[in-house]
Amino acid sequence: MALVLTTFVVRDYDEAIAFFCGQLGFALLEDTVLSQEKRWVRVAPKGAGGASLLLAKAATPEQEAAIGRQAGGRVAFFLATDDFDATHAVFLRNNVRFREAPREEPYGKVAVFEDLYGNPWDLIEPAGR
Numbered sequence: 001m002a003l004v005l006t007t008f009v010v011r012d013y014d015e016a017i018a019f020f021c022g023q024l025g026f027a028l029l030e031d032t033v034l035s036q037e038k039r040w041v042r043v044a045p046k047g048a049g050g051a052s053l054l055l056a057k058a059a060t061p062e063q064e065a066a067i068g069r070q071a072g073g074r075v076a077f078f079l080a081t082d083d084f085d086a087t088h089a090v091f092l093r094n095n096v097r098f099r100e101a102p103r104e105e106p107y108g109k110v111a112v113f114e115d116l117y118g119n120p121w122d123l124i125e126p127a128g129r
Helices: 013-023 061-066 084-093
Strands: 005-010 026-033 039-045 052-057 077-080 103-105 108-114 120-126
Touching: 005 013, 013 026, 013 039, 013 052, 084 108, 084 120
Parallel strands: 005 052, 077 120
Antiparallel strands: 026 039, 039 052, 103 108, 108 120
């Protein structure tokens, strides 16, 4: 078995695609219209062979309330890189908002950034790379 897809609740498909593909440099893997209101949109880091995000437009008030609080305020997403400094610099140029300066931890170099809705993510270069 493998974890291949994670739902990420969004307010608008196109603004989410612009953030993930424009600011973070992800690839748009699929954008299929399912109905007038619903699309099947998948994004993932370029060159990644693992899991992707399914961008799912909120359809109910309960789902709308989850936007920006995917994990109740905790970091839910961990974006690994082989070159933290280069990736961090690109993100800064692309106006990605970091909550903190990069720091060294026993598990690697890390800094928390926010997605377009304020969800916290870890950008991490794992130790030993």
